[in-house]
Amino acid sequence: MQYHSFLIKYAEIGTKGKNRYMFEDALVKQIRYALRDVDGRFEVSKESGRIYVKAEGEYDYDDTVEALKRVFGIADICPMVQIDDKDYENLKQHVRDYMDQVYPDKNITFKVDARRGDKQYPVTSDQINRDLGEVILEAFPQMKVDVHHPDVLLHVEVRQKINLFSVKIPGPGGMPVGTNGKAMLLLSGGIDSPVAGYMIAKRGVKIDAVYFHAPPYTSDRAKQKVVDLANLVARYAGPIMLHVVNFTDIQLYIYDKCPHEELTIIMRRYMMRIAQTIAEQNGAIALITGESIGQVASQTVQSLAATNEVCTMPVFRPVIGFDKQEIVDVSEKIGTFETSIQPFEDCCTIFVAKHPVTKPNINVIHSSERKLEEKIEQMVETALETTEKILCEG
Ligand code: ATP
Numbered sequence: 001m002q003y004h005s006f007l008i009k010y011a012e013i014g015t016k017g018k019n020r021y022m023f024e025d026a027l028v029k030q031i032r033y034a035l036r037d038v039d040g041r042f043e044v045s046k047e048s049g050r051i052y053v054k055a056e057g058e059y060d061y062d063d064t065v066e067a068l069k070r071v072f073g074i075a076d077i078c079p080m081v082q083i084d085d086k087d088y089e090n091l092k093q094h095v096r097d098y099m100d101q102v103y104p105d106k107n108i109t110f111k112v113d114a115r116r117g118d119k120q121y122p123v124t125s126d127q128i129n130r131d132l133g134e135v136i137l138e139a140f141p142q143m144k145v146d147v148h149h150p151d152v153l154l155h156v157e158v159r160q161k162i163n164l165f166s167v168k169i170p171g172p173g174g175m176p177v178g179t180n181g182k183a184m185l186l187l188s189g190g191i192d193s194p195v196a197g198y199m200i201a202k203r204g205v206k207i208d209a210v211y212f213h214a215p216p217y218t219s220d221r222a223k224q225k226v227v228d229l230a231n232l233v234a235r236y237a238g239p240i241m242l243h244v245v246n247f248t249d250i251q252l253y254i255y256d257k258c259p260h261e262e263l264t265i266i267m268r269r270y271m272m273r274i275a276q277t278i279a280e281q282n283g284a285i286a287l288i289t290g291e292s293i294g295q296v297a298s299q300t301v302q303s304l305a306a307t308n309e310v311c312t313m314p315v316f317r318p319v320i321g322f323d324k325q326e327i328v329d330v331s332e333k334i335g336t337f338e339t340s341i342q343p344f345e346d347c348c349t350i351f352v353a354k355h356p357v358t359k360p361n362i363n364v365i366h367s368s369e370r371k372l373e374e375k376i377e378q379m380v381e382t383a384l385e386t387t388e389k390i391l392c393e394g
C-alpha cells in the first residue's frame with residue numbers, strides 16, 4: 001500500500017487538561033524537526049485533537065517511520081488512507097482496495113470499527129460496520145469476522161474526510177521535548193550517561209551536556225566519541241549543546257594535593273560544581289548523571305551522598321536502580337552501545353587509585369579539599385572560561 005498520510009496517536013499528553021495545546025504544539029514542532037532530513041515534503045497539522053503527517057508527493061516511507069519512531073510523545077504511528085470523496089460507494093471501493101493491498105495473505109480475521117464524527121453523514125456507525133464487513137467478506141471469502149480478537153481492526157473514521165487505518169507502529173512514548181524545562185547531562189564516553197540523558201529527555205526535558213576532558217591524558221578520539229554519543233542522543237532529544245571543559249589542571253592539582261584514594265570523589269565533586277555553574281549559565285535547572293548504586297567505588301550510597309553534597313540543583317539519576325545489563329539493553333535499543341564500548345579512556349580511568357574509598361567520610365573530604373584552597377577557585381574560573389561549545393544536532 002502506498003500511504004500518503006499518518007495519524008499520530010499520543011498517550012500521556014492527552015491527559016494534560018488546559019496544557020494540552022502546549023503539548024500538542026511541542027509535539028508538532030518535534031515531528032517537523034525529526035522529518036527535516038527525510039526525503040520528501042511534509043505537512044504536519046493539528047486538527048480537532050489529532051495530529052496528522054501528510055506527505056506531499058514522493059517521499060521515503062521507511063525513513064519517515066524511522067524518524068517518527070524517535071519522537072518522544074508519540075504512542076503510535078498509524079499509516080492511513082485518507083479519502084476526500086465521502087460517497088458511500090467510493091468508500092466501499094477504497095475499503096476493498098485497502099484490505100487487498102495491506103493484507104496480501106487473506107487468511108486473517110477482522111473487525112470493522114467505524115466512528116462517525118460527522119453526524120451529518122447519512123449512514124450510522126453500526127450500519128457502516130455491517131456494510132463494510134459484508135463488502136470485505138464478499139471480496140475476500142478467506143477472510144473471517146472475529147469481533148473479540150480480530151487479527152485486523154480496521155478503523156473507519158468519518159470526519160471532514162474519511163480515515164482508514166489498521167496498522168499501528170509503536171512510537172517511543174514519553175512526552176515531547178520542550179514541555180518540561182531543561183537539564184544538564186554529565187556525559188562521559190561510557191554506557192550509562194547516554195542512556196540517562198535519553199531517559200530524562202523522554203519525559204519532555206530538553207538537555208544540554210557537559211564533558212570533562214583531560215588532554216593529553218584523554219585523547220581527541222575520546223572527545224570525538226563523546227561528540228558522537230551526543231549526536232546519537234540528539235536523534236531523540238533534539239539539538240544538544242555540548243560543553244567541553246578542560247579538566248586537566250584541576251585533576252593534576254587534586255592529584256598533587258589530596259590523598260589518592262579520595263581522588264575520584266573529590267574530582268566528582270568538582271565536576272558537579274562546574275556542571276552546575278554551566279547549567280545556571282545556560283538556563284538548565286537540574287543535572288543528570290548515569291550513576292547506578294554500587295556499580296563502582298564512586299557510586300556506593302556513601303560516595304553518592306558525598307558527591308551530591310555540593311549540588312544545590314536537583315540531580316536526576318534515572319538509572320540509579322538499574323543493573324548493568326538493564327542499562328546495556330536500553331543503550332542497544334537506542335543505538336549508543338556500539339559507540340560507548342569503543343576503547344577510548346575517559347578521564348576517570350587515568351587517575352583511578354588502586355584502593356579508592358568506598359565509604360568516604362564527609363569531614364575528611366572537606367579537610368582534603370581545604371588543601372586546594374590556594375588555587376582551585378582560579379582554576380575553576382579558567383576551566384569555565386575556556387569551555388568549548390559544540391552543537392550536536394544528530
Ligand atoms: P558512564 O558509563 O556514564 O561513563 P560510569 O559507570 O563509567 O558511567 P563513572 O565514571 O563513575 O561511571 O561516572 C558516573 C557518572 O558521572 C557518569 O554516568 C556521568 O554522568 C558522569 N561522568 C563521569 N565522567 C565524566 C566525564 N569525563 N565527563 C562528564 N561526565 C562524567
Ligand code: MG
Nearest residue numbers: 188189190346
Ligand atoms: Mg565512565
